[in-house]
Amino acid sequence: MSQHLPILQVVVPLLAAPLCIFVRNGRAAWGLAVLASWVSLGIALALLGQVGTGGVISYAIGDWMPPIGIEYRVDIVNAWVLVIVATIGALVSPYALVSVEREIDARRIPLFYSAYLLCICGLLGIAITGDVFNVFVFLEISSLSAYALIALGRDRRALTSAFRYLVMGSVGATFIVIGIGLLYSMTGSLNMADLAQLLPGVWESRTVRVAYGFLAVGFCLKLALFPLHLWLPNAYTYAPSPVTAFMASTATKVAVYMLLRFFLTVFGWHFSFEQMELDRVLLPLALVAIVSMSLVAIFQVNVKRLLAYSSVAQIGYMVLGLSFATVTGLTATLLHLFNHALMKGALFMAMGCVMYRIGSVQIGAMAGLGRRMPVTMAAFVVGGLSLVGVPLTVGFVSKWYLILGALERGWWPVAVLILLTSLMALVYVWRVVEVAYFREYQGEGDAREAPWMLLWPTWALVALNLYFGIDAGRTAGIARQAAEVLMAGIGQ
Amino acid sequence: MNVELLVSHYNYWIVIFLMMVGFYILISRGNLIKKIVGLNVFQTSVFMLYITLGKISGGTPPILTEGEAVYSNPLPHVLILTAIVVGIATTSVGLALAIRIKEAYGTVEEDEINRIEAGIEAGG
Known part of the structure; x- marks a missing residue:
């Protein structure tokens, strides 16, 4: 059984998805989704445990030996991304129950869970496969289901x-x-492993360089690197709350993983940074993304849109870490994959609670919520502090490694810029906090505390934000180990 | 760039032409249905790219027969079968969305949709 874990990781959500449609009942479909997503989390944690000691699991699908057959290849980098996706998937699925009943038509609810499980399956598949064409297939599974999930939003702009x-x-x-x-x-x-061996022989050919360019643009579109981020803000703003929480924490992270996997494992560090000089493209784009998108976020009146622009800025931090081209920089990127998933998940879930009670996430409508919904808003505050990078939260750990990476390269202006943009994050988080805590409640509806079923997954993420902010040794250790694996590559 | 290169690689020129046509339609047209058609042409060009990759000069179809040593590579064809299925799925999701947009906005013209959305945002 345990040697089949890699394939089960993908097959469990894939098989549960059509079952959700067959049961035709919203609650039963929800039960299936929760079961499948928690089983996935269990498998992901087991895989991380198996490769944590430095091993690599190679699984030949249908016993067709690689490189001819499709190989699922799990090392610490994959396992780390699998755990990120599965953790968020497992916490969003219980959260979805009440939220979805409020935001989506009853007859579409089983379809929602089906698409949700397919999206999880696609993202896990991208993360686990060792075959480049398989990556594309899973990419489309996750993307197509994501389009359907976003279109389920109540607002017609969805x-x-x-x-x-x-x-x-x-x-x-x-x-x-x-x-x-x-x-x-x-x-x-x-x-992938075979390509890593074969590519150095044809590095000089123009075809390989053109392929590199096509892949770079494709990944940057998927991970919403400035200026290819235009799809993201509206999609996150108008999607149903659980979809936003899930997508914001996983989809772009997996795209960052694809970028790392292709450019560092398949092409190798030397080709990416010495021949193609990838850092010269990524560094300016990342810096522009961080500064301009933080600035745009400050002027938003819809909190979900504000957080969406902040996400584009945070993706800038991840790409910035990669553009340092050092182990410390990559450690920061991989840490921020996990940490940003925790903080944005918590923030978007808190907004889902607000949406559930007052039906709006405009800043103006949130006046006085600090007293009306204290538990929800406290979660928002802690998530917001984590986003800013206050000590004792995971955000601080990411920023710490990022600044360390910048100083290691001697790029102190970049380090200063990271600190300055953290202050910008403080400004946009503060705008929400000020309205929620220092104004009187204006609305007529009964803005009570959100139901328990929404609060516990939100607070579970908040607790993880604090736990891994205080005890950062384990996450930083895994991230560093993964960074070393990526830097070493397979071929060398 | 000589004529021989142009002629001997004619399949790639077709691929590039189709790719650019599809991409141009996708960017320039405001009608959502036309955008989907452009996307489809764009994707089809990639199918052609893969299929021509598998062709080997003088190769037979990849069926095992006596005395035929050179045969075309069947793998790109199989890969592209998957990509065609993905393309159909993308097209159908896109068209389904276009229908729902028509129901919600009463139009599939991008500029009119933008006008309506600007109106929603101005009105709060």
């Missing part, structure tokens, strides 16, 4: 934002397939 995401996402995915096709034409292989 439809147009899902459409725009579909157009941009499909172009991105098609760019990735073109890149994969060109790589195949040069090497005749689709297996």
Whole structure:
């Protein structure tokens, strides 16, 4: 049984998804989704335990030996991303029950859980597979279900934002397939480890360089790197609350993982940074993303949109860590993948609680909520502090490693910029806190505390924010180990 | 760039032409249905790219027969079968969204939708 864990990781949510449609009952579908997502979390943790000591699991699907057959290859980097996706998936699924009943038509609820499980399956699949074409297939599984999930939002603008995401996402995915096709034409292989061995022989060819360019644009579209982020703010603003919480914490993170996996494992550090000089492109884009998107976030009146722009800025931090091209920088990137998932998950879930009670997430409508919904708003405050990077929260740990990485390269202006943009984060978080705590409640509706079923997953994430903020040794240790694996590559 | 190179790689020129046509339609047209068609043409060009990759000069179809040593690579064809399915799924999700947008906004023209959305935002 335990040797089949890699395939079960993907198959469990994949099989549960159609079952959700067959049961035709919202609550039963919810039960299935919770079961499948918690089983996935268990498998992801077991895999992390198995590779935590430095091992690599290679699973040949259908006993077709790699590099001919599709290989699932789990090392500490994959396992780390699997745990991130599965943790968020497992906490959002119980949260979805009441939230979805309020925000989605009853007859569409089983379809919601089906699409949700497919999205989890796709993201886990991208993270676990060792075959580049398989990456594309899972990418499309997760993207198509994400378009459907976003379109379920109540506001009609959810439809147009899902459409725009579909157009941009499909172009991105098609760019990735073109890149994969060109790589195949040069090497005749689709297996990542095999490609890593074969590519150094054809580094000089223009085809490989063009493939690199196509892949870079495709990944940057998917991970919403400035200026390719235009699909993200509307999609996060108008999607149903649990969808926003899930997507914001996982989809872009998995895209960052794809970028790392391709450019560091498949192409290798030397090709990416010495021949293609990837850092020269990523560093300015990341810095512009961080500064400009933090600035835009300050002027938003819809809190979900504010957090969405903040997400684009935070993706900038992850890419910044990569552009340092050092182990410390990569450690910061991998840590921030996990930490940002925890904080944005908690913040968007808190907004889901607000949406549930007052039906709006405009800043103006949140006046006085600090007293009306103290538990929800306390979660928002802690999540917000984590976003700013206050000590004792995970945000501090990420920023610490990021600044360490910048200083290690001697780029102190970058370190100063990281500190300054943290202050900008403080400004936009404070705008919400000020309205919620220092104004009187204006609305007529009964703004009571959100139901317990929404609060406990929110607070579970908040607790993780604090726990891993105080005891950062374990997460930082895994991230550093993963960074070393990525830097070493397979071929060398 | 000589004529011989242009002619001997004609399949790639078709791929590039289709890719650019599809991409141009996708960017320039405001009608959502036309955008989906553009996206489809764009994706189809990639199918052609893969299929031409598998062709080997003088190769036979990949069926095992006596005395035929050179055959075309069947793997790209199989890969692209998957990509075609993905393309169909994308197109159908896109068209389904276009229908729902038509129901919600009464139009599938992007500029009119933008006008309506600007109106919603101005009105709070």
